[in-house]
Amino acid sequence: MTLAEICILIACLLPIVCAGIAKSKGFGKPRREGGFDNHNPRSWLADLQGWQARAHAAQLNSFEVLPLFIAGVLVAQNHQAAQHTVDALAVAFIVLRIGFIWAYLADRANLRSALWALGLACCIAQFFV
Structure with a gap:
């Protein structure tokens, strides 16, 4: 298994971490008290x-970018x-x-957007390496 393929697994787990x-x-609280x-x-x-x-929202965005990342690595x-190069980009x-x-969690919107754009660039670069 390559490092890039391990990164695919990590990328697949990130939305689950965000969901958690x-x-x-809400964990451990009854529903009537606002629990999950x-x-x-x-x-x-x-x-x-x-x-x-x-x-x-980070969970949803992580799911949205996942297909492009996986496709980029595999292509x-x-x-x-x-x-x-594939490993480094991954x-x-x-x-x-x-x-x-x-x-996202820290509510640093401009930094978040910059990091999102750089991550997208890594995905797109995979198609051209």
């Missing part, structure tokens, strides 16, 4: 505020691009995504 962060304040509602999770998530709402490897993407999630 979004739901974390597993019967209506989407409604519960839609009512989140503050950093929890931003964690949920680069399929075209036999230099593996060290690691850069993961580092940028972790920074993106942190910036």
